[in-house]
Amino acid sequence: MTFQRAWSRGAIYFVLIAFAAWYLMPIYLMLITGMKTFDQVNIATMWALPRGISLDGFSQAWVKVAPNFKNSIMITVPAAVISAFIGSINGYIFAKWKFRGSNTLFMLFLVGMFLPYQGILIPLVQTLMALGLYGSIVGVIFVHCIFGIPITALMFRSYFAGIPNELVDAAKIDGCGFFGIYRWILLPIAFPAFAVVLIWQFTTIWNDYLIGLVVVSNPRLAPVNVAVQNLAGTYYTQWQVQMSGALIAALPTIIVYLALGKFFMRGLLAGSLKG
Amino acid sequence: MPVSRSNEAAATSGGGHAAPVRAPRRRALRFRGDLAIAIVVLMPSIVAVAIFIYFFIAYTFYVSVVKWPTLLPDYTFVGLKNWINMFQDMRFRIDMRNLALYALGFMTQCIVIGFLLASLLDQKIKSEAVFRTIFIFPFAVSGIVTGVVWRWLMYPSAGLNQLFGLVGLDFLKSKWYTDPTWGILAVTIASAWQFSGYVMALYLAGLRGISHELKEAAAIDGANTWQLYRRIIIPLLAPVTFTAVVLTGMGSIRVFDIPAVLGTGAAFSTDALAFHMFQLTFQSNKMSSGAVIASVMIILAGFLVGPYLASLQLEESQ
Numbered sequence: 001m002t003f004q005r006a007w008s009r010g011a012i013y014f015v016l017i018a019f020a021a022w023y024l025m026p027i028y029l030m031l032i033t034g035m036k037t038f039d040q041v042n043i044a045t046m047w048a049l050p051r052g053i054s055l056d057g058f059s060q061a062w063v064k065v066a067p068n069f070k071n072s073i074m075i076t077v078p079a080a081v082i083s084a085f086i087g088s089i090n091g092y093i094f095a096k097w098k099f100r101g102s103n104t105l106f107m108l109f110l111v112g113m114f115l116p117y118q119g120i121l122i123p124l125v126q127t128l129m130a131l132g133l134y135g136s137i138v139g140v141i142f143v144h145c146i147f148g149i150p151i152t153a154l155m156f157r158s159y160f161a162g163i164p165n166e167l168v169d170a171a172k173i174d175g176c177g178f179f180g181i182y183r184w185i186l187l188p189i190a191f192p193a194f195a196v197v198l199i200w201q202f203t204t205i206w207n208d209y210l211i212g213l214v215v216v217s218n219p220r221l222a223p224v225n226v227a228v229q230n231l232a233g234t235y236y237t238q239w240q241v242q243m244s245g246a247l248i249a250a251l252p253t254i255i256v257y258l259a260l261g262k263f264f265m266r267g268l269l270a271g272s273l274k275g
Numbered sequence: 276m277p278v279s280r281s282n283e284a285a286a287t288s289g290g291g292h293a294a295p296v297r298a299p300r301r302r303a304l305r306f307r308g309d310l311a312i313a314i315v316v317l318m319p320s321i322v323a324v325a326i327f328i329y330f331f332i333a334y335t336f337y338v339s340v341v342k343w344p345t346l347l348p349d350y351t352f353v354g355l356k357n358w359i360n361m362f363q364d365m366r367f368r369i370d371m372r373n374l375a376l377y378a379l380g381f382m383t384q385c386i387v388i389g390f391l392l393a394s395l396l397d398q399k400i401k402s403e404a405v406f407r408t409i410f411i412f413p414f415a416v417s418g419i420v421t422g423v424v425w426r427w428l429m430y431p432s433a434g435l436n437q438l439f440g441l442v443g444l445d446f447l448k449s450k451w452y453t454d455p456t457w458g459i460l461a462v463t464i465a466s467a468w469q470f471s472g473y474v475m476a477l478y479l480a481g482l483r484g485i486s487h488e489l490k491e492a493a494a495i496d497g498a499n500t501w502q503l504y505r506r507i508i509i510p511l512l513a514p515v516t517f518t519a520v521v522l523t524g525m526g527s528i529r530v531f532d533i534p535a536v537l538g539t540g541a542a543f544s545t546d547a548l549a550f551h552m553f554q555l556t557f558q559s560n561k562m563s564s565g566a567v568i569a570s571v572m573i574i575l576a577g578f579l580v581g582p583y584l585a586s587l588q589l590e591e592s593q
Contacts, residue, residue, distance in 0.1 A: 012395050019392060020409045023468065026424040043433045047441070090320050097313035103591065105321065107584055112328045114580045116529040118552045119573040120331035122338055122566055127327075146327045149320050178309040178316070207417035209532045210549075214557060225419040225532075232423050232536060239427055246423040250416045257415035261408060268411070268476045 027247075034058045034244040041240045061231065061244035067220060068227035069248065071137060072206055075223055079141045080201040083148030087197055088190060090149065091156020092182050096168050106157065112150035117210055128215060140215050140223070144205045151204075152197050155270045159193035160186060192263070199260055200267040203253050224249045332573055338566035346560045353563075361567040369543040370551050370568075373459040374575075377547070378527035380463035381470075385523045386516065388467065389474030394504070396475075397482045407479070411472040418469070418532025425465035426452075426537055452537050458544035462533050470526060474519045481515035482508070514586075521583050528575045548572055 033041065034057040036050040041057070094106045124143065125134060133139030163186065171185045212223040219230060231245045257264050339358065342351040361367050392410055396403055413421070428434040429451035439447045451461040485508060493503050509516075531549035539546040548568055556565030 012398055012400070016392070016395055016400065016406050019388075020406060023409050023413055023472065026413075026421075026428060026468070029428065030424060043430070044437075046427070046433045046437060086320065089316060093313045093317045097310055099310055099314060107587065108329075109320075109324055110584070110587070111580055112324060114525055114576050114583070115328060115332070116525075116549065116569075116572040116576055118529070118531075118549050118569045119335055119576070120327065120569075121552075122556060122562060122569065123331040123334040124327070127331075146323050149324060153320070178312040203415055207415075207419075209417065209419050209535065210553075214553075225417050228423060229419050229536060232426070242423050243427065246420040250420045253415040253417070254412060257412055258408070264415070265411070265476060268414070268473055269480055 030243045030247040030250075033240045034061075034247055036240060038240075041238075043239070057240040057244040058248070061241045061248055064231055064241070065224055065227045065245050065248055068222055068224045071221055072224040072249075072252075074137055075140050075144070075212075076202055076205045079144040079148070079205050080198050082141070083145045083152050083201050084194055084197045086145065086149060087152020087156045088187075088194065089182070090153040091158075091160050091193075092186055094153060094157040095160035095163075096165070096181070096186075097178070106153070109150045109153055112147065113154070115147075117147070121214055125214060134215065135217055135221070137216070137221060140212060143211050143215055144201075144208070147211075148201055148204075152201065155197050155200065155267070156190075156193055158270055159190065159196075163189065192266070195260065195263040196267045196270060199256055199263050200270075202256060203264075203267075206253050335566050335569045335573065338563055339570045341563055343563040343566075344561055346562075348562075357563045357567045361564060361571075366543050366546065366551060367568070370546055370548045373543070373546055374527060374548060376457075376459050377463055377530060378524060380460045381466055381527050381530075382520065382523040384463060384467035385471045385474045386519050388471040389519065390478050390512075390516075392471075392475045393478035393482055394508075396479055407476075410475050413469045414473045416469060418466075419536060421465055421469045422533040422536030425468070425533070429461055429464070452540060452545050455541045455544050458540045459546075462530075462537065462545050465533055466526065466530065470523065474523070477515050477519055478512065481512045485511055517582075517586065521579050524579050525576065528572055528579075 029046070032048075032050055033046075035053050035055070037052075037054040037056050040048075040050060040054075090109075094102060128134040128139050128143070131139075133142055167185060168181055171181045176184060206223075207225065208223065209225045209229065212226045213229075216222050216226075219226070222230075228242070228245045228249045232242045340352060340354060342349040342353050392406075396406060400406065429449075430436075431450055431453055435451075436448045439445060449461070450458075451464075452458045454461065489507060490503060493507050498506065529549055530547050531553070534545055534547040534550045535553075537545050539550065548571065552565050552568035552572070555561045555568065
């Protein structure tokens with residue numbers, strides 16, 4: 001019995017470790033490739049460890065993607081902050097100021113999460129052109145804020161719904177109005193919700209490719225994932241540059257995930273569409 | 276609605292002490308005023324959603340039934356001509372077949388691997404947090420990065436094939452995404468690498484919600500592990516599976532980044548609807564043809580939105 005148990009425990013760990021290796025393999029490959037000198041980079045010895053540490057691949061890729069990396073920061077940070085703020089207000093209203101039809105309205109908002117962006121790209125580009133936002137970083141921020149409305153409203157609504165109505169009612173009796181309740185009662189305790197939403201939006205917007213590609217036609221203004229894809233096209237044979245560029249593009253979100261995993265996990269569950 | 280009524284009730288009971296007659300009414304009015312403020316504050320978002328989601332969807336459908344063959348708008352009504360042409364288009368047909376294969380491969384891998392890993396992690400594993408962190412982290416990585424790395428991992432003369440050769444598993448060697456028939460399934464390996472950890476997290480949360488008493492009771496009744504999963508755990512996790520199906524289904528309809536990296540492949544074997552739509556609209560300027568594919572994608576997404584909203588409504592009413 002104990003032998004059998006030890007065997008099954010061993011099997012469980014074997015499967016878990018095998019999958020861990022599978023999930024880590026691409027990162028391993030990106031790291032060792034980036035650390036090789038140019039003369040070591042050979043597709044036939046792809047899996048071989050680098051002889052010594054060189055940063056040739058990274059530095060060459062960095063020169064190519066640095067301006068776009070900066071664009072991504074300029075896009076992602078404001079867009080995440082603005083959409084989190086909008087989401088906190090909308091979530092507050094949907095959770096605490098229910099009116100006739102507000103639940104139906106909320107459902108209509110949620111439909112936006114299912115929308116494949118291709119479904120709205122043609123009028124979107126026309127509208128951005130009419131507004132003078134097409135081709136600019138402000139335009140990309142604007143689009144991310146709009147399409148962040150459904151998911152951020154969902155996340156904040158779930159969080160605020162968990163806060164007792166008695167608290168809100170007590171504040172009303174003490175003379176707080178619509179803004180007072182938000183400012184003095186909900187905002188001070190909303191830190192975890194803001195962390196979850198900011199991380200979620202940061203990750204989503206940083207990792208976006210389609211909106212960046214369509215809204216900004218000038219490659220110098222494009223976000224980093226567009227640049228990485230362009231690297232893959234123009235440096236087709238120098239695959240170590242592609243790999244290093246990909247790792248650079250992936251680092252910010254990986255760091256956020258490792259540092260703030262708890263909030264990231266909560267975002268995963270909240271983002272799983274359960275209201 | 277219930278809430279506004281309870282506002283008034285609270286106002287009445289709260290104001291009862293100080294000014295029995297007038298204060299409650301003033302408060303009640305004030306709260307109705309606050310509700311109006313709430314609606315006004317919500318209004319910009321309502322307008323944005325109405326325009327950028329609903330009006331735009333309608334507009335896309337409209338573009339799909341007009342002429343508009345170039346960059347310059349041409350709103351001559353042509354009925355279903357664009358649709359009929361598209362449904363006869365070879366690339367579109369391959370895209371639909373690719374979607375079916377992609378959905379099958381992607382959903383199966385995510386759900387099977389996600390459930391397997393969650394069940395294993397639920398067995399009081401040492402360093403569970405480390406495994407969990409590793410399994411989920413690809414979700415933090417973009418589709419483009421995933422595509423770039425997996426293009427080299429599945430490069431026929433390198434990557435995994437080379438690795439299999441090194442350890443003597445040559446029978447596992449494959450053409451991956453360069454296979455002219457089954458290339459799209461190789462794409463699902465890359466996208467499942469990215470997304471299966473997310474599904475694992477959903478199942479793990481679901482498993483943690485199942486009470487120990489239930490499992491113990493089943494064990495006392497003589498259920499073996501297989502029966503426990505078959506009769507108790509899997510049925511109880513049905514809502515999680517539903518969510519996973521909706522999410523991976525959505526992912527299948529909108530997949531764009533990885534095909535954008537890999538290219539359409541020989542005979543469009545790694546093409547996707549979203550990529551075809553992008554090329555038609557923004558590279559060939561065939562607006563109306565692009566709008567047809569966009570409309571098809573919206574309709575497909577609709578098949579997932581409907582059941583999801585229904586389930587949500589059910590949950591709210593309970």
